[in-house]
Amino acid sequence: MDLLIAPYTVTKEQADAAPATGTPGWATDGNPSTNKPATQWPAYAFNAMQEELVALIQGGGQTLNRNDNTLLFKAVKALIESNLERFAPLESPEFTGTPTAPTPVVTDNSTKLSTTAFVKSVVAGVAAVPATTLVSGISRRATTPEAQGLTSSDTTLSPASLRAAFQGTNYSATFNGFQILPSGIIEQWGVVALVTLPANSTSDAVVTFPMAFTANALSIAISVETPAPTQVSCSVMTDTLTTTGVTLRRGNSSTSTPWNVVVRYRVIGR
Template sequence: MYQIDNSTAVASQPPSTAQGTAGFFTDGNPASNLPATIVPAEYMNMLMLEVMNAITGSGQSLNKAAFNQLWTAMQTIAKNPGVTPPQFDNTTKTSTTAFVQRALGNLSNLTGLPTGTTALTASQVGQAFNVSAGSTVTMPPGAGLPLGAAVTFICGGNFTINTSDGSKIFVGKTGQDGVSVSVAGGIKLLWSGANGWQSSSYVVSYSNAGGFQRFQSGIILQWVTSTANSAGQVGCVYPMVFPNAFYAAFGVYLAAAITPPPSAVQVSEISGSGTGTGSLTFLASQAGAGLPNANIRVFLIGS
């Protein structure tokens, strides 16, 4: 493709005429004195420049000996990567595959956070973060975030999550400005507007001394390690208050200052509340007799 360059061509483009009534070409009809359509230079310049601009716009130089430059330009434009709309865009713009992947709930990135304190921004919502033990992470302000916006954390040790805008983090029934967690696997926080950040994790807190696991069904399993008093009574303040109901408890013997050690442990509730105070007192016993000074791990089931 090349611009016309013969001896009758002019150096400058003639000015365009005023826009007339749109129509179509005709070969004319002598019988009815209908003249054939005149093809003016203005029209030919329009066609030439449209093709030239498409070719040069694709990065090519005009080549008089090449006859596929328009086709090459079309291929180049078709292969160019699209522009991914910004996060949370809900307009009718064309979506790239990157935007679709993010919108379908796939994590947009997995980023390692440096040890220390890190403040997240709204642009980082939708990502997963590897958090170093002992670090502190501040959630982004909730203003402008869509409901259901999620942040996922992966860590093998204790770390702290805070908020910066007064919103609460709900791990269990009570909202807090910040939570200190020990995560075995991951914790996922969902933005719920007026209700702050809600935990939807499969494991929220874990340690040898105590922890809890929340299952997809809503069932919560908690465990606490405690030492019985001289009467065999075990007081348990467990990691979280059951939001809905306390169902049952059972105990496992770990160690005790008694000989021989008991072969089985029965755990019977004496007092407390599974859903109110988050504390219960049990009697650890064997064959109906209390186990003084026994080291017991109590497992509690609720929802």
């Protein structure tokens, strides 16, 4: 859009001005049957509309261009967007600068916004409690099942409940037992009963762990008890270490003497 380009146009200073008198009204095409004449379209009216449009276009940051008939749209869009930047959305607004709000009374428990002054006044009214005092409703001592569950994050552990956390269903202090640690790591141990290995022989022991690991067995260590440590051995069979057990192979390399052997194991998993 641009200003009017036509023969006999004038400058703005020379343009017709609106009449000082008269009653504002609406235009008509006239009616010959009633001898009602048509409205004569004065130049000042066209100039007024042109000036209104130009003011809006330029106010929206656009430059008049006779080859672009979208300037009005661009100007309105720019004006709206520039004003929207100053307002926060209704949902999840993020304020900048230093926004303020009315300060509710100290006893207010509604959904009004809390100012820093409100928070300060509320905190000032809370009595200080010694660190060694357990306040009802703020914290409580974990029960034995909660301590042993190792899952509560809103209870305190006394020395007694901390001790209980490693007992109960979290451990079995037997020759074939286990210990569940707070990290989730599980230690298990056991004894493979004594057997006598004939000379120059092997014997496999299929071991079932005291409890099944929930994820996997990470490592295993074995020790051999025998009067012939240079001739009796024990090893873990390949690909037999699972969440529930392992296969151990005991061997006697003596060519003439049978030997007794007891195997102990310690396995770690999760």
